Amino acid sequence: MTPEARVAAAIDILDLILGGEPAEKALTAWARRSRFAGSGDRATIRDHVFDALRCRRSHAALGGAETGRGLMLGALIAAGQDPAGVFTGQGHAPAPLSAAEAGRAATAPDTLSAAMTEAEACDIPDWLWPQWQASLGDRAAETAKLQRSRAPVFLRVNLRRTSPAAATRALADEGIVAIPHPLADTALEVTEGARRIAGSAAYREGLVELQDAASQAVTAALPLADGMRVLDYCAGGGGKTLAMAGRVRAGFTAHDANPARLNDLKPRAARAGVPVTVTARPEGRFDLVLCDVPCSGSGSWRRAPEGKWLLDRDGLDHLCEVQSAILDRTAPMVAEGGTLAYVTCSVLNCENDDRVADFLSAHPGWRQAARHQWLPGDGGDGFFLSCLKRRG
Numbered sequence: 001m002t003p004e005a006r007v008a009a010a011i012d013i014l015d016l017i018l019g020g021e022p023a024e025k026a027l028t029a030w031a032r033r034s035r036f037a038g039s040g041d042r043a044t045i046r047d048h049v050f051d052a053l054r055c056r057r058s059h060a061a062l063g064g065a066e067t068g069r070g071l072m073l074g075a076l077i078a079a080g081q082d083p084a085g086v087f088t089g090q091g092h093a094p095a096p097l098s099a100a101e102a103g104r105a106a107t108a109p110d111t112l113s114a115a116m117t118e119a120e121a122c123d124i125p126d127w128l129w130p131q132w133q134a135s136l137g138d139r140a141a142e143t144a145k146l147q148r149s150r151a152p153v154f155l156r157v158n159l160r161r162t163s164p165a166a167a168t169r170a171l172a173d174e175g176i177v178a179i180p181h182p183l184a185d186t187a188l189e190v191t192e193g194a195r196r197i198a199g200s201a202a203y204r205e206g207l208v209e210l211q212d213a214a215s216q217a218v219t220a221a222l223p224l225a226d227g228m229r230v231l232d233y234c235a236g237g238g239g240k241t242l243a244m245a246g247r248v249r250a251g252f253t254a255h256d257a258n259p260a261r262l263n264d265l266k267p268r269a270a271r272a273g274v275p276v277t278v279t280a281r282p283e284g285r286f287d288l289v290l291c292d293v294p295c296s297g298s299g300s301w302r303r304a305p306e307g308k309w310l311l312d313r314d315g316l317d318h319l320c321e322v323q324s325a326i327l328d329r330t331a332p333m334v335a336e337g338g339t340l341a342y343v344t345c346s347v348l349n350c351e352n353d354d355r356v357a358d359f360l361s362a363h364p365g366w367r368q369a370a371r372h373q374w375l376p377g378d379g380g381d382g383f384f385l386s387c388l389k390r391r392g
């Protein structure tokens with residue numbers, strides 16, 4: 001496919017997504033009915049689509065319309081490219097620019113950007129911007145702008161199987177260049193060959209897993225020790241269960257309200273060589289209960305940008321209720337002297353410190369023993385961790 005035809009395909013896919021179709025579904029359906037497209041075409045079109053979703057407000061403002069065409073026009077204007085060279089109408093290229101579009105394309109991007117509100121330029125919904133600013137203070141704009149670009153690819157080294165240095169060498173032998181990342185002792189940032197990871201022996205043999213560096217930092221900050229009883233109450237695909245199990249030899253139990261989300265955990269645990277018990281009904285008491293609760297995902301919107309536009313005020317309020325309910329439900333599962341670790345990948349106070357404050361005011365026998373926050377400016381996704389300790 002020509003570069004222009006790839007832009008035209010991205011426009012069609014974006015129109016489906018703007019009409020309500022999930023991005024992954026729209027991309028997969030397009031690939032199925034476009035057998036002529038090679039892997040390079042699919043990868044570039046996917047990048048176009050996700051870049052447009054990350055910058056949906058600002059690119060729509062630059063392109064003059066919140067449509068697939070407006071977003072791709074805005075993307076070209078933002079990148080300083082001449083859209084007339086892409087919107088040619090030749091072959092499979094998008095139709096030529098209208099007079100109004102040509103006028104926008106001829107205007108300096110800085111002039112168009114100057115007409116945007118700060119929330120628009122930062123690609124944050126208007127209703128959320130005041131909360132975003134209140135939560136992040138002088139890092140509000142920087143944090144929002146980092147969510148407008150692609151996330152780095154990180155690997156977690158499975159310390160049960162190998163060391164970071166040996167994993168780096170094994171990856172290099174397969175054409176994957178990875179360097180240590182300061183957020184965690186297990187974290188490697190992939191700088192070349194990311195598309196080879198899934199097929200590599202290092203990945204298949206459980207030496208490394210894909211995991212964000214800040215997510216690894218969360219696990220590294222947990223009060224873990226050999227011999228503990230540990231419950232991962234919102235385990236999902238088990239990313240944090242496996243990361244914890246890579247650090248200590250403890251008894252790990254994984255639970256999730258949606259059992260289907262745990263399906264991947266057993267094969268992943270087998271690949272990593274770590275024993276994990278999966279249960280629908282956790283019983284007994286645990287030294288550490290990890291609650292990596294469902295949240296807005298506002299710390300990881302560069303990976304999952306659709307979430308930014310689907311979230312609304314009611315949805316956020318509902319998430320806060322669920323988060324508090326999970327803390328209330330799991331507190332009795334913590335042994336005396338044990339820890340309830342509350343984690344979100346959100347940067348919003350209402351999902352972080354406010355939930356902890358509510359919990360502490362309703363549970364006098366508890367105190368916050370540690371609190372950490374990582375922002376995208378630190379290199380990984382945005383994460384929050386509060387270690388709540390039950391008096392012994």
Ligand SMILES: C[S@@+](CC[C@H](N)C(=O)[O-])C[C@H]1O[C@@H](n2cnc3c(N)ncnc32)[C@H](O)[C@@H]1O
Pocket residue numbers: 233234235236237238239240241255256257258261292293294295322326
């Ligand atoms: C942020 S994800 C967990 C990600 C996982 N810890 C990881 O690192 O891969 C949150 C999980 O909480 C689960 N969940 C939602 N409501 C829940 C509830 N009331 N009790 C337990 N799990 C819940 C969701 O199904 C989802 O898998």
